[in-house]
Amino acid sequence: MFIRIDGKQVEVKKWDTVLSAARRAGIQIPSLCYHPALETAGACRVCIVEVFEKGWSERKQVTACEYKVQPDLEVYTRSESVLKTRRTTIDLLMARAPQNAALQALSKNVEYPQTIYPPVADAGDCVLCLLCTRACEQMGCNAISVSGRGDTRKIEPPYGANPDACIGCGACARICPTGCIALTETPATITIWGKVFERLHCVTCGAPMMSIAYRDYAVANRELPEDYYTQCQECKRKEVTARFAGLSMKVHHG
């Protein structure tokens, strides 16, 4: 099946969205809340494009990360109306987090580096893209969610308290495109959402690994063997290589 994106013919798969098809064809559409490992949420609307299907009388604006391709679909990623909407969207996001580097980079895409909206007081760097809550949900934890309304909406654990359900996996902080979730790692601990987690260490090289709570959760919920997380990835890789070469690795216990 073929579609046209900005006049270029692009071959697509039937499960493609406009965003996945465009990226495979090397056509850049900016996005903020999209991640290939998560269900799409259409939360940021930065990926707005115009589409036109056979039989329609006019083009329609849609989010590229959600819109499924159709035969003979025509897509416009940088038309005047797309840039106008995208500029307003980014402008509103910048009012929430004017100094944020990820947003500054996006604003360059629409050649409009400053917000015309009054900045939201004390909003921090969060742009409510919901990647963190979706990542947490996908982990099966649901430790954080959106609270408040309007300008006061924010991501936090239930009642703003240390979340019982958090296992210190750090997925929320690592996936955050604006880097606004504080995650502190030392060789012994991981601190996030006000909770301190003890870390597991590789039995071979002693390198710090995931939190013990994350290991316990993964072993219990993913039916993994008890000893699945005894070694770090690097030592596992070396051990496999050594096994092929007929060597053995030294394991330090304790």
Ligand code: FES
């Ligand atoms: S990337 Fe499509 S709505 Fe956010």
